[in-house]
Amino acid sequence: MPTLLPSIIIDKQPLHYIDKGCGPVVVFCHGLLANSHMWQAQIDALSTQYRCIAIDFWGHGQSQTLPASCNNLQDVANHVLQLLDALAINDVALVGHGSGGAIAAEMALLAPARIHGLVMLNSFVGFEPQVNCIKYQGFMAQVANAQAVPVALAASLTELFFSKDANESSQHNIALAQAIKAFEQQLIAINAQQIEPLLKFANMAIFKRDTLESVEALTLPTLVAVGLNGYLRTALESYLMHDCIDGSQLLHIEQAGHLANIEKADLFNQHLIDFLSKVNFN
Numbered sequence: 001m002p003t004l005l006p007s008i009i010i011d012k013q014p015l016h017y018i019d020k021g022c023g024p025v026v027v028f029c030h031g032l033l034a035n036s037h038m039w040q041a042q043i044d045a046l047s048t049q050y051r052c053i054a055i056d057f058w059g060h061g062q063s064q065t066l067p068a069s070c071n072n073l074q075d076v077a078n079h080v081l082q083l084l085d086a087l088a089i090n091d092v093a094l095v096g097h098g099s100g101g102a103i104a105a106e107m108a109l110l111a112p113a114r115i116h117g118l119v120m121l122n123s124f125v126g127f128e129p130q131v132n133c134i135k136y137q138g139f140m141a142q143v144a145n146a147q148a149v150p151v152a153l154a155a156s157l158t159e160l161f162f163s164k165d166a167n168e169s170s171q172h173n174i175a176l177a178q179a180i181k182a183f184e185q186q187l188i189a190i191n192a193q194q195i196e197p198l199l200k201f202a203n204m205a206i207f208k209r210d211t212l213e214s215v216e217a218l219t220l221p222t223l224v225a226v227g228l229n230g231y232l233r234t235a236l237e238s239y240l241m242h243d244c245i246d247g248s249q250l251l252h253i254e255q256a257g258h259l260a261n262i263e264k265a266d267l268f269n270q271h272l273i274d275f276l277s278k279v280n281f282n
Contacts, residue, residue: 002062004016004062005017005018005036005056005061005062006019007062007063008082008083008086010067010079010082010083011067011068011069011070012067013058013063013065013066013067014062014063014065015055015056015057015058015063015079015083016036016055016056016061016062016063017036017053017054017055017056017083018036018037018039018043018052018053018054018055019051019052019053019087020043020047020051020052021043021046021047021048021049021050021051021052022050022051023049023050023051024049024050024051024091024092024093024276024279024281025050025051025052025053025084025089025091025092025093025281026046026050026051026052026053026092026093026094026095026276027053027054027055027080027084027092027093027094027095027104028042028043028052028053028054028055028095028096028097028100029055029057029080029094029095029096029097029100029101029103029104030054030055030056030057030060030097030098030100031096031097031098031099031100031101031122031123031205031258032098032099032201032202032205032206033060033157033161033187033202034060034097034098034100034161034183034259035056035057035060035061035062035186036054036055036056036061037054037061037186038097038259038261038262039052039054039095039261041261041262041265041269042095042261042265042268042269042272045265045269045272045273046269046272046273046276050276053083053087053089053092055080055083057076057100057103057201058070058076058197058200058201059194059196059197059198059199059200059201059202060194060198060201064191064193064194064197065193065197066196066197066200066201067079070200070204071204072204072208072209073099073102073103073106073204073205073208073209074106074110074209076103076106076201076204077103077104077106077107077110078110080103080107081107081110081111081114084114090114091114091116091281091282092114092115092116092281093115093116093117093118093119093276093279093281094107094108094115094117094118094119095119095121095272096118096119096120096121096123097121097122097123097259097261098121098122098123098205098232098233098258099123099205099208100123101120101121101122101123101124101125102123102124102125102205102208102211104118104119104120104123105118105120105123105125105211105214105215105218106211108215108218108220109211109214109215109217109218112218112220115220116220116221116279116280116281116282117220117221117222117223117275117276117279117281118218118220118221118222118223119222119223119225119272119275120222120223120224120225120241121225121226121260121261121268122225122226122227122230122232122233122258122260123224123233123241124233124237124240124241125208125210125211125212125215125241126210126211126212126237126240127208127209127210128206128207128208132206132232133206133207136202136206137206139153139156139157140199140202140203140206143195143198143199144195144199147192147195148188148190148191148192148195149187149188149190151188153187154184154187154188155184157187158180158183158184158187159231160231160232160257160258161183161232161257161258161259162176162179162180162183162230162257162258162259162263163227163229163230163255163256163257163263164229164230164231164257165229165255166180166257166263167180169255176263179259179262179263183259212240212241212244213244215241215244215245216244216245216246218245218246219246219247221247221248221249221275221278221279222245222247222248222249223248223249223251223271223272223275224238224241224242224245224248224249224250224251225238225250225251225252225253225260225268225271226238226251226252226253226260227253227256227257227258227259227260227263227264228252228253228254228255228256229254229255229256229257230256230257230258230260231257231258232257232258233258235252238250238252249275251271253267253268
């Protein structure tokens with residue numbers, strides 16, 4: 001049984017999070033179907049210099065419910081700001097993955113004076129392409145029908161989250177093989193209580209609003225990173241966001257997919273540490 005993470009109550013529901021380290025605060029926002037533990041390699045690398053807060057979003061990890069008033073990613077962004085208020089934290093840098101990057105962007109738009117740096121890994125803040133929406137809805141329909149993540153679907157989803165040659169590479173990379181297995185088991189372990197909140201969160205993530213034009217107003221240091229060998233996001237999307245956010249940095253990670261921070265943890269950590277060292281947290 002995993003250790004129960006700390007939480008705050010929002011609209012009668014507990015939002016759980018990891019809180020480790022001390023120093024300037026870095027908040028980690030996972031994407032759809034992941035959880036706070038996807039950031040373990042980053043927390044291990046940063047927590048001697050930074051206070052790392054990694055959230056389990058609604059329907060994910062230990063946050064297995066969802067407030068009745070939560071209807072979109074803007075609401076979720078507000079919930080993270082409430083968490084920071086509860087912890088008496090005013091100034092942060094954000095690291096977002098997938099839909100977590102869209103939540104991080106919403107936070108930067110809602111509270112620009114509090115957000116001093118933004119990292120978006122395999123995220124896209126524009127409308128989700130229709131072909132993706134249809135595909136993702138199909139996956140979620142399987143989950144809804146089974147009231148679980150079927151084993152075959154868990155295997156298919158796991159394949160999509162890693163690089164296109166990850167299964168081959170894992171034959172001689174024990175750490176990668178363990179990461180692939182752990183992600184698949186995490187999906188299979190999603191329980192019946194989580195399904196309804198997870199599906200609602202998925203719907204909010206898939207049909208998120210387009211903030212590409214809005215983020216043009218952001219002036220904070222930003223790093224846009226993408227794995228070049230993945231299935232779920234494209235290099236073109238990273239170029240679009242890089243072009244929209246004035247002064248942003250662009251990082252393309254070779255031989256990595258959606259979970260590039262796991263597949264290429266050392267490389268991603270090196271760039272993340274370098275980026276954060278230039279962020280003015282005051």
